[in-house]
Amino acid sequence: MAREKLKRRARGRRSPFAAAILIGVGLLATGGIYAGASAAVAATGESTATTTQATAEEGETLFQANCATCHGMDLEGREGYGPSLNGVGELAVHFQMSTGRMPMQMNGPQADQKPVQFTDDQIASIATYVQSVAPGPEMPSARITDGNGDVSHGAELFRINCAMCHNVAAAGGALTQGKFAPDIMDTTPENIYAAMVTGPQNMPVFNNQNLTEEDKRDIISALLYQQEAQAPGGFTLGSLGPVSEGLFIWIFGIGGLIAVAVWITAKSN
Incomplete structure (x- = not known):
């Protein structure tokens, strides 16, 4: 019995360094969390002050690589290629690029919509750059x-x-x-x-x-x-008005009646 009690005490005995280790781990965790939170707050404050400049700089790089060929490095445009962007502002840039109209594949009567080639952040950067150089309508x-x-x-x-x-x-x-x-x-x-x-x-x-x-x-x-x-009326038929609706009725409505008449005649013969 005495040996069993000694074994139980030996098993349940804690190291004298356990408390010190636990306190050290707690202090390190608390300090790490505080340092991380402080760094995040500081970074947020700094980014708020430099976001516009950084975005405009990124936009300038993107513009020179993708837009300057037609619109010129100074946004003055190039004859036979692209118009001047003076005064167009960020609103026009967002419209043209977010609908895929720009960059334009080829000169034509007008730029058609196509898949967008830039991310929202890239479009916003180019728009910010154009707005900073050639101010115009805003979002x-x-x-x-x-x-x-x-x-x-x-x-x-x-x-x-x-x-x-x-x-x-x-x-x-x-x-x-x-x-x-x-x-x-x-x-x-x-x-x-x-x-x-x-x-x-x-x-x-x-x-x-x-x-x-x-x-x-x-x-x-x-x-x-x-x-x-x-x-409420079912198929919109492209919402093109009475012309498309009349054409649909003429082809399928009257065409169907003629087909039924032919079928009845063929059966009677």
Whole structure:
């Protein structure tokens, strides 16, 4: 019995250094966490002061590598290649690059949409650089693009100012000399605003004397509502209006009746 008690005591006995080791580990962990948090806070403060400069510098590098061939190293443009970017600002850069229109593959009647070739951060950097060198329209506030404007008023403004080119259903339409008004049913609210303010391609510029900021907000809200709305009549047929609908009925409706008549005649014979 005495031996069993001694064994139990020997097994349960702790090293005299255990407490010191535990305290040391706790102090090291606490110090490491504090140092890491302090470094993160300091880095955040420094980055806030240098973000604009760093982003503009990165944008300048990207611009020189991808855009200067057509638009020139000084943004003055090159005859026969690309226009001057003086005064276009970050809003136009974001529109052209986030829709894949730029860089343009070849000169033509107008730049068409294609897969985007840059990340959002790269586009923002180039836009910041252009804005710093050739200031122009800036990105809209979140309120303008929130979709909570007057949808009814926006739809009326769209019919008056935009539907003659973009179609009343915003499905786009053909213009002269190989140009066209694009389908804007998938366009982001930021790019809808950018199109109204900067007037890309054949689009007219709508300044605040033509359409106020509230008017633009209402138009954006109406288009966002239309993008999300379901078609109550079934197939939209491209939303191109009575021409496409009439053509569909002519081909499939009357064509189907003729096919049935032929089939009945063939059966009777």
